[in-house]
Amino acid sequence: MFLFTISTRLLNQGFLFYHKRLLLKYLLATVAIFSISGISLYFFVIRSLNQQLNQELLTLVEAATPSLSMVKSEGKQGLEREISWVKLFSDQHHGLEWYDDQGKLLAREGHDFIQSPIFNNIQALKSTKKTSVFHRQGKIQTATIAVYSHNPREDKLLLEGYIRASQSTQEIEVVFTQLRLGLQLGGATAIVLVSFSSIYLATETLKPLKKGIQRLRRIMTNVSHQVRTPLTRISLATEMLLNQTSKNQVSQARKLNIINTATEQIRHLVEEVSFLIRIDTTPNLGKVRFNDVSLMAILQSLSEQFTPIARAKGVNLQTQLSKDIIIKGYQDELNRLLTNLLENAIKYTDAPGSVFLSIEQSQKKIIVTIRDTGIGIPSDHLPLIFQDFWRSEAVKVKYPEGLGLGLTIAEAIIQQHQGKITVISEVGVGSCFQVHFPKGKL
Ligand SMILES: Nc1ncnc2c1ncn2[C@@H]1O[C@H](COP(=O)(O)OP(=O)(O)OP(=O)(O)O)[C@@H](O)[C@H]1O
Numbered sequence: 001m002f003l004f005t006i007s008t009r010l011l012n013q014g015f016l017f018y019h020k021r022l023l024l025k026y027l028l029a030t031v032a033i034f035s036i037s038g039i040s041l042y043f044f045v046i047r048s049l050n051q052q053l054n055q056e057l058l059t060l061v062e063a064a065t066p067s068l069s070m071v072k073s074e075g076k077q078g079l080e081r082e083i084s085w086v087k088l089f090s091d092q093h094h095g096l097e098w099y100d101d102q103g104k105l106l107a108r109e110g111h112d113f114i115q116s117p118i119f120n121n122i123q124a125l126k127s128t129k130k131t132s133v134f135h136r137q138g139k140i141q142t143a144t145i146a147v148y149s150h151n152p153r154e155d156k157l158l159l160e161g162y163i164r165a166s167q168s169t170q171e172i173e174v175v176f177t178q179l180r181l182g183l184q185l186g187g188a189t190a191i192v193l194v195s196f197s198s199i200y201l202a203t204e205t206l207k208p209l210k211k212g213i214q215r216l217r218r219i220m221t222n223v224s225h226q227v228r229t230p231l232t233r234i235s236l237a238t239e240m241l242l243n244q245t246s247k248n249q250v251s252q253a254r255k256l257n258i259i260n261t262a263t264e265q266i267r268h269l270v271e272e273v274s275f276l277i278r279i280d281t282t283p284n285l286g287k288v289r290f291n292d293v294s295l296m297a298i299l300q301s302l303s304e305q306f307t308p309i310a311r312a313k314g315v316n317l318q319t320q321l322s323k324d325i326i327i328k329g330y331q332d333e334l335n336r337l338l339t340n341l342l343e344n345a346i347k348y349t350d351a352p353g354s355v356f357l358s359i360e361q362s363q364k365k366i367i368v369t370i371r372d373t374g375i376g377i378p379s380d381h382l383p384l385i386f387q388d389f390w391r392s393e394a395v396k397v398k399y400p401e402g403l404g405l406g407l408t409i410a411e412a413i414i415q416q417h418q419g420k421i422t423v424i425s426e427v428g429v430g431s432c433f434q435v436h437f438p439k440g441k442l
């Protein structure tokens with residue numbers, strides 16, 4: 001019951017962790033979407049307002065075209081006779097300048113003229129070969145056109161001069177400032193609103209999941225607990241019967257041995273599956289809960305534990321361990337991970353063979369290598385070996401014992417420690433499993 005309470009608390013903490021992570025991701029995605037949309041909208045509005053301003057200036061300057069010949073012949077008085085531009089012209093906002101074909105100023109009306117000489121615009125007209133050019137200087141936007149008259153005798157266009165219209169951009173800049181402010185305020189409000197709905201959505205999304213996982217864990221904890229007791233009783237009873245069986249009752253003894261082995265297998269299966277469920281449903285709470293673990297101590301104890309087992313089957317276990325390496329992690333789980341790999345190396349190596357256990361560290365990572373001269377793994381099986389309950393058909397025949405969970409568990413543990421396992425193998429030559437622990441994260 002006590003254990004169950006602890007595991008439920010851990011599960012709740014875990015969910016809180018996932019909840020926070022999900023929320024953070026929702027928020028980041030929302031901020032990214034709003035920022036991109038806001039910036040795009042801002043630039044779209046800037047572009048269309050600028051285009052609108054240019055269009056207005058162009059219309060004004062084109063309306064003033066017929067007045068150029070009047071100005072050329074009569075000076076500024078000519079402007080009073082040719083007034084088609086006046087209804088588009090605002091004395092407060094616009095400036096209009098008439099130039100001859102040499103770029104000499106003939107007349108000007110209104111204000112907001114730019115300092116830049118007309119020659120720059122003439123140059124731009126010539127180089128772009130367009131009939132109109134736009135130019136901005138400071139807070140003033142201009143449109144300049146070249147005015148031509150048609151000479152019917154020579155059927156040629158004759159350059160009459162240039163007209164330049166200008167207008168202050170202050171008004172549209174006020175719009176830009178307001179737009180920026182509106183987008184910032186609107187964006188911030190939207191982000192706050194979306195944050196609240198994210199909290200609600202994340203909670204709602206995780207609710208059934210949390211309930212399901214809690215139930216699964218509860219069932220598994222109970223099943224493994226309930227199964228363990230009768231299994232232990234069967235084991236004990238068969239042990240007792242075995243001890244009492246006299247030598248001539250060989251066949252009975254064999255049957256009892258079968259019961260004993262089968263019981264052990266069921267107990268092992270229940271333990272492995274409940275471990276997998278526990279590790280899969282307990283999130284990695286990171287450094288906070290990790291302890292200092294001596295990798296060297298684990299490897300040394302494994303070497304001592306497995307040397308007699310390896311020797312018994314004609315396999316030479318060689319260990320190469322240098323100085324102690326301390327990492328952050330869960331001692332029992334790291335022990336389990338390395339045990340599973342070493343067990344495999346010894347199990348799948350026939351006599352005479354060797355298994356090498358070594359550890360090395362570089363600046364970025366620590367690598368534990370478990371290499372064997374065993375049966376090897378066909379390359380098309382390599383992507384499958386970490387799947388739960390997977391065992392190759394050939395292996396099932398030659399080594400019938402095994403659940404196909406050892407590597408699944410190893411992988412789950414290394415992922416919890418933010419590392420990885422790599423394998424290289426060749427059939428008939430051997431396999432090399434490497435466990436990588438990233439140094440920075442541990
Ligand atoms: N060192 C190795 N050499 C050759 N084959 C291997 C080695 N390690 C793993 N394998 C292959 O990968 C499969 C999966 O290994 P895994 O440890 O997950 O399961 P298992 O050893 O079959 O059973 P158990 O659950 O008891 O560990 C093995 O059945 C075997 O085919």
Ligand SMILES: [Mg+2]
Pocket residue numbers: 340343344402405406407
């Ligand atoms: Mg195994």
